[in-house]
Amino acid sequence: xxxxxxxxxxxxxxxxxxxxxxxxxxxxxxxxxxxxxxxxxxxxxxxxxxxxxxxxxxxxxxxxxxxxxxxxxxxxxxxxxxxxxxxxxxxxxxxxxxxxxxxxxxxxxxxxxxxxxxxxxxxxxxxxxxxxxxxxxxxx
Numbered sequence: 001x002x003x004x005x006x007x008x009x010x011x012x013x014x015x016x017x018x019x020x021x022x023x024x025x026x027x028x029x030x031x032x033x034x035x036x037x038x039x040x041x042x043x044x045x046x047x048x049x050x051x052x053x054x055x056x057x058x059x060x061x062x063x064x065x066x067x068x069x070x071x072x073x074x075x076x077x078x079x080x081x082x083x084x085x086x087x088x089x090x091x092x093x094x095x096x097x098x099x100x101x102x103x104x105x106x107x108x109x110x111x112x113x114x115x116x117x118x119x120x121x122x123x124x125x126x127x128x129x130x131x132x133x134x135x136x137x138x139x140x
Contacts, residue, residue, distance in 0.1 A: 006111040013068035013108075018075050022059045029139055032060075033131040038124050040066040044131045048139060053077050053085055058128070065115070065124035072108045073128045082136055089129050096122055 022030075028045040035041075042060035046053060056074040073092075077085045092109055094101035098116050112125045 001110055001113070006114075009072075009108050009111040010064065010068045013071035014064040017058075017067055017071035019055075019057050019071065019078070020059060022057050028055070028057070029135055031131045031135050033127050033134075035066070035123050035127060037120060038063050038066070040124060040127055042066065042070060042127065042131070044070070044128065044135070046132070046135050048082065048135075051082050053080050053082070062127075063124055065112075065121050066127050069109075069112065069125045070128040072111075073132065076107060076109060077132065085132060085136060089133050092129050093126070096126055 022043060022045055025045075025047070027049075028047045030043060030045045032041070032043050040060075040062040042058055042062050045055075045057040047055040056078055058070045058074060062070070076088055080088065088105060091101040091105050092112075095106060095110070095113055096115060103110055115121055115125045
């Protein structure tokens with residue numbers, strides 16, 4: 001993926017985020033994630049039924065990296081099993097940390113494959129995945 005494509009993906013998901021906006025539904029579990037180093041303060045709502053992530057919503061104040069990363073992540077995990085979601089998280093973290101990972105699995109999330117060049121932005125890109133991991137571990 002060339003740098004222009006990466007920027008276009010990030011910008012599109014920042015300006016028009018998918019699954020944006022919280023809802024009032026007791027079938028969802030909610031987690032707040034925030035960053036001490038950036039403005040990021042996002043709420044995520046997950047609906048998990050029969051070991052499948054049925055829906056994800058998010059909202060809050062965040063930088064372009066966190067917002068676009070959240071949008072891409074929600075699109076990646078809806079319809080996936082909990083095990084598949086853990087695999088996506090693990091591969092995403094490997095990518096962010098410059099380790100070997102499955103590029104095909106991450107689809108548009110590959111646009112962050114060079115975020116390590118801006119170490120202060122790694123936390124922004126990881127924030128939604130850390131929230132997902134927290135929800136999945138608390139709801140086993």
